[in-house]
Each structure stands twice: as structure tokens, then as C-alpha cells.
Amino acid sequence: MKKFLYLLTLVAAVSSCTDNFEDLNTNPYQISNESLQQDFNHVGAYYPSMLAQIFGNQVDHNLTNASYAQHLAQPTVFVQNVNNTTYYITWNGYWNRQYNNIMAPAKQVIDIAEADGYTMFAEWANLIRIISMSRATTFYGPVIYTQYGNEGPGVYDSEPTLYAAFFSDLDRIIAEFSANTDYTGLSAFDATYGGDVSQWAKFANSLRLRLAMRISKVDPALAKTQGEKALADPVGLIETNGDNMNIFLYGNKFHPAQICFEWNDTRMSATMESILVGYQDPRIHAFFDPVSDLSLVADHPDWPYKGIRNGAFLVAKDDHTPFSTIDIDFNDPAKVTSRKLLSADEVHFIKAEAALRGWAGAGDAQTNYENGVKASFELWGAGGVDAYLADNASLPIDYDDPVETGDVNDFVNQITNTIAWDEAASDEIKLEKIITQKWIASYTNEMEAWVDFRRTGYPKLPPVYQNSSNADWGVVPTGEFIKRMPFINGERQNNPSGVADATAKLGGPDEINTRLWWDTGGPNF
Template sequence: MKKFLYISLLLLGVSACTDDFEETNTNPYEISTESLKQDFNHVGAFYPNMLSGLFGIQIDHNLAVTSFAQHLAQPTPFVGNVNNTTYYIRWNRLWDLQYDNIMAPAKQVIEIAEADGYNIFVEWANLIKVVSISRATTYYGPMIYSNFGDEGGALYDSEPELYAAFFSDLDRIISVFSENTDYTGLSDFDASYGGDVAQWARFANSLRLQLAMRISKVDPALAKAEGEKALADPVGLMESNGDNFNLSLYGNKFHPAQICFEWNDTRMSATMESILIGYQDNRIHSFFDPVDDMSLVSDHPEWPYKGIRNGGELIAKDDHIPFSTIDISFNDPGKVTTRKVMSVDEVFFLKAEAALRGWEGAGDAQANYEAGVKASFELWGAAGADAYLADNTSLPIDYDDPVYEGAVNDFTNRITNTVAWDEGADNETKLEKIITQKWIAAYTNEMEAWVDFRRTGYPKLPLVYFNASNADWGIVPDDEWIKRMPFPNSERENNPASVADGTSKLGGPDEINTRLWWDTGGPNF
């Protein structure tokens, strides 16, 4: 009876105060939707996580593209040394990361921003989508982009369709950004450019130039048209290191430092040793730490750095632990607070190649080449750029693995091109200089370095020593290099019809030795 009376009185009280229910029952400490809108938090909160998703963790980069581009190598014989780095695919997550961490939230935030009329936020999300899939397609080839979010399993875009969509989206993005350079709504969420829309426009335009060059051999007419559009656009391109697109680490440690110093799973590559020491490149002191054991560098004690051959013979992890780590500064979150996605040195090298290809507005090839090298030296705080650029004698060195007897893991350098520009040389020689320097400057973001190697054949990287490829994922011939990553098992299991469609657009089997669209294998000129 008492319980019934209590409920009756409660209901009576509720009915008596419904006139001011909303006011009385609003939690004064709760953030309302309207207050979130006033600060753009209901859309802006998505962006830091989306941007962070551009880089994955150990298996997404360090044991894939970073090894394939031969910047870093691992001392650890994972799975009996039969793994991605020796061309047998064990780990393949980049696809899922891009869709789960970028494409899905981007779709959601675009819908919210469109509903509220926040066009700059819409196009910022669209730009992040372009960056995401334009990077991931260099791994896989065909991907889901224009049809993302379709029910029943979206079909893949072919690579020509992807690039057409990228360029179309960049047209709109750059137009909206360039018309709204005084917009300040991004500032609380943009740790890269502090909300500077004009800077984002310059990056987007530089991205157009990158993508145009990527297809310069397979579709030279489209590449030239898009490249010249980027070169002529009044919004401009990245011009200095202050324009670099860097991702904030938000106080976290640079992930390759964790891989290197906490897990002892990555070290300097033998290819870096060969090229940087041979060219007497002072950037090596900012990239890597010298070894403690001088017996490892008896062939070049004045440059005490030692790397591991990519795809090398590995027996015990401890064998190569004493080799050069990445520079110790990377292990300090107070010193290394960002990770680059695109830096101005790349733009200069793109313009240098564009000049060789006769693209209007590219400027002088030598001037751009030398500006790219100087910008990279400046970025890394390295001295001696002028002397380096004048060196017409130094060449990369041969590599010796001091751990194992005989010729195990050793290689003979294949590069016969010096650093100094030679205006009388043919375009092929000039291109090799450009791409080799672009490869060095790409350190810590090897995605485009792997693209350039497949696209041009430069730098002249050594073959992997131990090729474990087989029919499971495709056989890479002993005189070749891996060409792509297969579509991941998550897609094979959850979206088999789309995988079959994507494979039909690939131009070959879903294997690691199938060339991507822009990787023609033909001459560069």
C-alpha cells in the first residue's frame, strides 16, 4: 500500500510540473548538442582520429612498405623468416584500417557537416579520403571509393576510375578551399596546419601533382593535363618546409621508435648504408645512430653505421641487434611530435621530373632537383648540402654482412650515377638522380618511395637475398621485386563477389607479382 501511494504521488508530481520539465530536468553539466555545434565539436572531433589513421602499426608499414622500399629492415626472423619481408604474406591489415578508421567516420561526418552547411568540413573530410585511398591503392590496386557505403557489398573502382575520381574530387576541394581561405572553424581540430585553409589548399594541389606523376607512364596525356593544372593553379604548391603536411602524434611516441627501441624489431637497412655512406650523405647522422661495436664497420670506420639486408637470411634475432637503430631522438615524444605525410622536397623532385617530361610551368629540372636536396638537408638539420650537390665522383658502396661468413646477405651496389647534376646527360640518367634523391628524402614515409621504385626502377635497389614467395600468394621471380599486396582475407571472406570484380579490374591474378596499372614495366621516356 505504501509503495502504491509513493508511485501515485510521484506521478502526480510529474504531471504537475510538465510545463517546465525541459528547463527543470536539463543537466547543467551536460554538453548539449547546440553547444557542441557552436564550437564545431560535433563535426571537428572526428578529424584527429581520421588523420591518425593514415599510418598503421608495425605490420601495416614497417613489415611491408618500409621493407619493400628498403629504408629499414628487421633483425627478427618472424615465422622462421618466411613473412612479408621475404615475400610470403603473413600480415595484411592496411585495407581494414583505412575503411574502419577513415572512410567510415568520414562518411558519417560528411553527412553531419552537409546537414549543417559546413562545406569546409565536408571538403576537409573528402581530402582525407583522397589521401587515404590514394595511398592504399598503391598497395592493392582496385579499391572501394566512389561506391563506398553501398548496401550489399560495394564494387571496387578500377585504378583508372580511382584516379579520375581523385582528380575530380580535388577540383572541388581546392575550389572550395581557395574561396574560403579566411575560414577559421578548423583551428581547434587541425594540429597539422592550425586551421589554415590556404595551407590545406596548397597541400591538396601538391597532392594533385603527386598523383599526376604517378600515372605519367600509363596515361601521359591525363598526367600532363593534371600536372600542368597543379603547376598553374593560383592556389600554389608547397614551397618551403613550413608548408609540409605533418601529422601530430598527440603526445604519443613515434611508432617506429617503439618497434626499434622497445621491441628490437627494426634497424637501418643495408641499402641505406650503401647509399648514404657511399654518397657521404650527412643526413645519415639524423636518420640513424652509429654502432657501438666498431668491428661491424671495419670497411668504413669513419662512417660507423651498419644496416641489415632487406629480405636477408636471418637465423637468430640477436645476430643483428647491435646494428644501427634509428636516431635516438625518435624515442623522445618531446622531440619528435609529428610524422610527415608530404614534404616540400617531394614537390621539388616532382617538378624536376615534370620538367624532364616537358610539362609547362615546371621550371628548370636542375634547379628543382637541387632545391629538393637542400630542402631535405634543411629539414633534417644536416650540413654540407652544397658540397654534396657538387660531388661527381662518390658512389654507393658494396654491402658486407659481418655476422655471417661468406657472401650471405652481401650485395654489389648497382648504382653508377653520382649526385652532381649533369646537364649534358640523357633524361634517363637525370631521372635516376631525381628519384634516388627523392627516395632518400622520403625517410619516415616510404609509401611514394615504393611507388617510384616500381614505376621507374629507381633507385637501383638490391634484390632480396631470401625469396620465400610461392604459389600461395604468387611467385616473385628471383630477378624481380614484389609488386603489390593481395586483397586481404577480410575482403575474401566478407565480400567475395566484390573481390572477384576487383580482381577482374586488376589486369592479372590477385597475387603479389601482378603489376599495378601505373607500373607499366616499360621505358621511362
């Protein structure tokens, strides 16, 4: 990473010299523009830093989608416990991170690459733009994509326009990658696939499948067309863990580990405890660490893991910090060197749902479902997958907060679906099995779990205990769940006409209870 930053510094140094100075004072030790271009450094140096910004920081991830998907929860009493996690929007930084650190440099590198005829680098940057904006839109809905970088105030795309653009751009990108699988220019800048263009094509195709399933309820015809295109494309899909798309950390610490171990601001969620302990899921040992105080798990001492309810009533931080941390291995950069963005388990689960929806080429729903679970067990080094898949009795457990008296923070489990596949069950029961297992497997990539929950209603999550929503950002009715993040104040102040147009395209007020386009609230079938 230091090499890439150093090269960027050199680029800046070279470009800052005046023509007259260069004519009169040639530095024999200075790296020239020609030298930088020899190994594609003048374009390639941008990519590691762009990819590193995909997940965001504590605010972008831990206090937003990781909480809303209910994988992690926090013991900390932020702002008198009235904050994002209790549905009062206090922090909203993902927009700026994606535009300042991905969209802006991507535009720069595309301009450079196109001027120099480096089409592969330009399309690689375009693929990173799709990654970024396909995630940002799950927060906000309409975003600035097709007209980003044009003069004047930013013009937002409606969600139908946005997804059509994603699919069109993926057509072009996959075609370019497929035609140039022997291209080696990306190698020095690609920690994910080592410059293997065929692997990037496979990832791009898998991303198409993800986006197609995301819109399957609101536009089933387009979803089927795009999904079947991905299933039939000869470039293939990510279906083994060796093909997973991982964002490398370049020696940096996995960010939630810093939040967990250095700041003590995150812990296992109560929902994770309920589902993983109830299902006796061996992956729990790779996800979280057991508690040292067994009085916290008196109702299940053989599975000594304790979580915090999302949106919990909190009095003092120290009350819940003894609860389960994430696994200690996450705190070691030598053991956790990357973070998954799209993995084989997700693709198998999407194919299982696609089979239920009748998409050609999806295969058998049960086979895909079980392959998804197996891929996740393999990824996390868990044993006993065959016995797990045969379990037709275990269910998630009710949750009790041992710190609080009475029913404070407690909930009764609403999931009545077991793990084992039942071919005679309805498609709705089968979908619940698929999405519940997909939710578990998406650990460390919670944004997709939050998408699926809003899209399908699965898994059956408990509502937040403390709902602090009000008219400032929109009211989430008791027992319901946050549906989006509002447009950021910077856009409201600096681009009011754009935000007004975006709100019209949103189809509802710029509030946290307005559904996104693909979140129809209607039946799954």
C-alpha cells in the same frame, strides 16, 4: 587529444538518451547538442583521430612498405623468417585500418557536416578520404572509393576510375578552399596548419601533382593535364619546409621508435648503408645512430653505420640487433612531434621530373633537383649541401654482412650514377639522379619511395636475399621485387563478387607479382 575523445563520448551520451527520459529528467550539467555545435565540436572532434591513422602500425608500415622501399629492415626472425619481408604474406592489415578508422568516420562526419551546412568540414573530410585511398591503392590497386557507403557489397573502382575521381574531387575541394581562405572553423581541430585553409589548399594542390606524376607512364596525357593544372594553380605548392604537411602525434611516440627501441624489431637497412655511406651523405647522422662495435664497420670505420639486408637470412634476433637503430631523437615525443606526409623536397623532385617530361610550368630540371636536395638537408638539419651537390665521384658501396660468413646477405652495388647534375646526360640518367635523391629524402614516408621504385625502377635496389614467395600468394621470380599486396581475406570471404570484379579490373591474378596500373614495366621515356 583527450579533449576530442571526451567530446565524442559526450556526443554518444547525449544521443543515447530516450525522448521520454529527456522530457522527465533534464540534467542541468549535461552538455547539449546545441552547445557541442557552437564550436563545431560535433564534427571537428573526428579529424585528429582520422589523420592519426594514415600511416598505420608495425604491420602496415614497417613490415610492408618500409621494407619494400628498403629504408628499414628487421633483425627479428618472424614466423621462421617466412613473412611479408621475404615475400610470403603473413600480415595484411592496412585495408581494415583505412576503412574502419578513416573511411567510416569520414562518411559519418560528411553526413553530419552536409546536414548542418558545414561545407568546409565536409570537404576537409573528403580530402582526408583521398589521402587514405591514394595510399591504400598503392598496396592493392582497385579499392572501394566512389561507391563507398552504398548499400550492398562494396564495389571496387578500377584504377583509371579511381584516379579520375581523385582529380575530380580535388577540383571541387581546392575550389572550395580557395574561395574560403578566411574560414576559421577548422582551427581548433587542425594541428597541422592551425586552421589555415590556404595551406590546406596548397597541400591539396601538391597532392594533385603527386598523383599526376604517379600515372605519368600509363596515361601521360592525363598526367600532363593534371600536373600542369597543379603547377599553374594560384593556390601554389608546398615548396618550403614551413609549408610541409605533417601528421601530428599529439604527444604519442613516433611509431617506428617503439618498434626500434622497445621491441628491437627494426634497424637501418643495408641499402641505406650502401647509399648514404657511399655518397658520404650528412643526413645519415639525423636518420640513424652509429654502432658501438666498430668491428661491424671494418670496411668504413669513418662512417660507423650498419644496416641489415632486406629479406635477409636470419638465424637469431640478437645477431643483428647491434646494427644501427634509427636516430635516438625519434624516441622522444618532445623532439619528434609529427611525421611528414608531403614535404617540399618531394614537390621539388616531382617538378624536376616534370621538367624532363616537358610539363609547362615545371621550370628547370637541375634547379628543381638541387632545390629538392637543399630542402631535405634543411629539414634534417644537415650541413654541407653545396659540396654534396658538387660531388661527381662518390658512389654507393658494396654491402657485407659481418655476422654471416661467405656471401650470405651480401650484395654488390648496382648504382653507377653520381650526385652532381650533368646537363649533358640523357634523360634516363637525370631521372635516376632525381629518384635516387627523392628516395633518400622520403625517409619516414616510405610508401612514396616504394611507389617510385615500382614506377621507374630507381634507385637500383638489391633483390631480397631470401625469397619465400610461392603459389599461395603468387611467385616473385628470383631477382625481381614484390609489386603489390593481395586483397584481404575478410573481403575474399565477405565480398567474393566484389573481389572477383576487382581482380578483373586489376588485369591480372590477385597475387603479389601482378603490376598495378601505373607500374607499366615499360621505358621511362
